[in-house]
Amino acid sequence: MRINNVKASKRIKRLEQILALILLFMPAILIVVSGELRDSISDYAYSSVDNLFSGMLWLASSMFCYNAMYTDKKYNWFIAISLLGVSLTDHIEFPTIHYIFASLFFIGSIFVMVVFSSVKQRVFKIYIGAVIIIALLGYFSFRWYSLLVAEWICLLPISIHFIGESLNKID
Numbered sequence: 001m002r003i004n005n006v007k008a009s010k011r012i013k014r015l016e017q018i019l020a021l022i023l024l025f026m027p028a029i030l031i032v033v034s035g036e037l038r039d040s041i042s043d044y045a046y047s048s049v050d051n052l053f054s055g056m057l058w059l060a061s062s063m064f065c066y067n068a069m070y071t072d073k074k075y076n077w078f079i080a081i082s083l084l085g086v087s088l089t090d091h092i093e094f095p096t097i098h099y100i101f102a103s104l105f106f107i108g109s110i111f112v113m114v115v116f117s118s119v120k121q122r123v124f125k126i127y128i129g130a131v132i133i134i135a136l137l138g139y140f141s142f143r144w145y146s147l148l149v150a151e152w153i154c155l156l157p158i159s160i161h162f163i164g165e166s167l168n169k170i171d
Contacts, residue, residue, distance in 0.1 A: 012070050013166045015066060016066060016163075017163050019059055019060060020160075020162040021159070026056045027041055027148060027152045027155070030049055040091070043091070054087055057083060057084075057086060057087035061081075064079045065077070065080045082101050085098075085100075085105075086101045086102050089101060113158075116171075117171055128157035129157075132153075132154045135150045135154050138153075
């Protein structure tokens with residue numbers, strides 16, 4: 001279902017940009033609203049802002065859904081479902097499933113950025129994919145920082161990539 005109406009297309013792109021910004025600033029919003037710094041984004045499910053946490057993940061997931069519905073980028077369904085899986089599986093009660101969904105989200109995002117880019121931009125996409133991998137290794141292998149910091153670093157290239165695509169600045 002491709003949008004032919006230019007005005008509607010602009011509104012969808014604006015909505016995608018807003019949702020990508022929510023994804024990017026989700027950790028900051030959760031920290032400010034809750035007044036506490038937690039170990040990971042998912043840990044905010046156990047805070048006073050648990051509904052905000054869930055809502056923000058659902059909004060971020062909807063960004064990928066909108067994109068999959070209104071463009072030929074059907075692979076974004078996979079990213080959306082992965083992110084929904086993160087929000088629906090508790091990281092303490094169901095850690096294995098939760099981390100599988102989180103891994104699918106981050107690795108799937110790298111895959112989509114690299115594989116579905118033009119040859120001209122592929123090297124750049126590999127570099128930003130490497131940022132995600134290094135951020136995760138920084139936490140899981142070396143404990144350089146908290147998981148919250150690692151996740152936030154990972155969300156940066158994903159959000160910027162999505163905004164760049166919606167602005168037609170990158171493919």
